[in-house]
Amino acid sequence: MTCAESHLLVHAYADGELDVVRSLEVEQHLKGCPKCAAQLTSLKALHTALVEGDFAYHAPASLRDKIRHMAPVPERKTERRPSDLQWFWKWLALGATTVAILTIILRPAEFSQSASGDELSSEVVACHVRSLMPGHLTDVLSSDKHTVKPWFAGKLDFAPDVKDFTTQSFPLVGGRLDYVNNRSVAALVYQHNKHLINVFIWPTSAATGGASEMKSYHGYYVISFNANGFHYSLVSDMDQTELKELAGLLGDQN
Amino acid sequence: MPHLDAAYNLARWLAGNHHDAEDIVQEACVRALRFGGGFRGGNSRSWLLAIVRNMAYTWLKKNRPQTMVPINDEDLAEVEDPGTPAFDNVDAGFLRAALGELPAEFREAIVLRDIEGLSYKEIAEVANVPVGTVMSRLARARGQLQNYVSRKGET
Numbered sequence: 001m002t003c004a005e006s007h008l009l010v011h012a013y014a015d016g017e018l019d020v021v022r023s024l025e026v027e028q029h030l031k032g033c034p035k036c037a038a039q040l041t042s043l044k045a046l047h048t049a050l051v052e053g054d055f056a057y058h059a060p061a062s063l064r065d066k067i068r069h070m071a072p073v074p075e076r077k078t079e080r081r082p083s084d085l086q087w088f089w090k091w092l093a094l095g096a097t098t099v100a101i102l103t104i105i106l107r108p109a110e111f112s113q114s115a116s117g118d119e120l121s122s123e124v125v126a127c128h129v130r131s132l133m134p135g136h137l138t139d140v141l142s143s144d145k146h147t148v149k150p151w152f153a154g155k156l157d158f159a160p161d162v163k164d165f166t167t168q169s170f171p172l173v174g175g176r177l178d179y180v181n182n183r184s185v186a187a188l189v190y191q192h193n194k195h196l197i198n199v200f201i202w203p204t205s206a207a208t209g210g211a212s213e214m215k216s217y218h219g220y221y222v223i224s225f226n227a228n229g230f231h232y233s234l235v236s237d238m239d240q241t242e243l244k245e246l247a248g249l250l251g252d253q254n
Numbered sequence: 255m256p257h258l259d260a261a262y263n264l265a266r267w268l269a270g271n272h273h274d275a276e277d278i279v280q281e282a283c284v285r286a287l288r289f290g291g292g293f294r295g296g297n298s299r300s301w302l303l304a305i306v307r308n309m310a311y312t313w314l315k316k317n318r319p320q321t322m323v324p325i326n327d328e329d330l331a332e333v334e335d336p337g338t339p340a341f342d343n344v345d346a347g348f349l350r351a352a353l354g355e356l357p358a359e360f361r362e363a364i365v366l367r368d369i370e371g372l373s374y375k376e377i378a379e380v381a382n383v384p385v386g387t388v389m390s391r392l393a394r395a396r397g398q399l400q401n402y403v404s405r406k407g408e409t
Binding site: 041060064 | 258259276
């Protein structure tokens, strides 16, 4: 990596926005380049100064009140007397929109929850995103299943089935412990082209098979299914058909 | 109401004063109410901030055309070497003023990233530009801030 490339990428690195491969490249460059390393230090200091400067403006109470009382305003516009049915539908539409907007503005957390699927998807996506931050991806870095599988022994109360799919172009990158669904789980990391896939595995008493469930959450795809006594949740930003392919490979084991 | 604070913060930084910022946010909320159907799920914060941003730019073009410095996203090398100041004894007031002087697109990138903590993807949605452009705008914006601070240190 050249200084010119690093000059731009070090920003994304400082912001935790680089993928693992690029992060490693930047780290490598920073080790040998005092100038770029000084740039990173300066950027971190700038961020700290911006945060500690308390530069965020907060909405004044007057504005808050105005927004809160905004909803009924449009009613004055309907001065003509439309037929009762038209009137009914207009109000229904207006009411629905108002409720939707107020929900968005007033209750963002609950709204996004109900709109974007169940808690488990959001939880595994959060784990996935966290794992992509520099230095978090793997606890055991190996494409050898005989290294990864024994590594989990003693760390989990189950032995996940670890397979490498290099020949199917989904090489195993490594494994990691994670915490999902209120329990410790195995996270296997696979790579496909430039995409990373996290596979979260934990035992389940649910029956094998069943339709695999596909969800989209914040631009990530999540596939969940049960097979051979284990629950599998796959998360990635890659194309959903390719993710399904990996799900197929994992489900076909044994 | 965390989104309202974020909306107001963005409008305040873009408009430069609280009175116009309030108008912009109010206008944006009216618009959001009227075109609520335009929300197709996804990130409601980015959606609201995108509306606020559009309102703010419309307002700026109409009322403060002289502050709208056109930026060229292809041009990456305007600050040759901004230096790498330590920012440890930079006066917050000075930094605030320096941020206020950046072109709007740079200012909003810093406000959304460093102050509001949005991801590059979310900023890209708000500003309606590719993620790569977000990264280069942030780099240039920070370069200019580093430059301000470096130059101040020299005098």
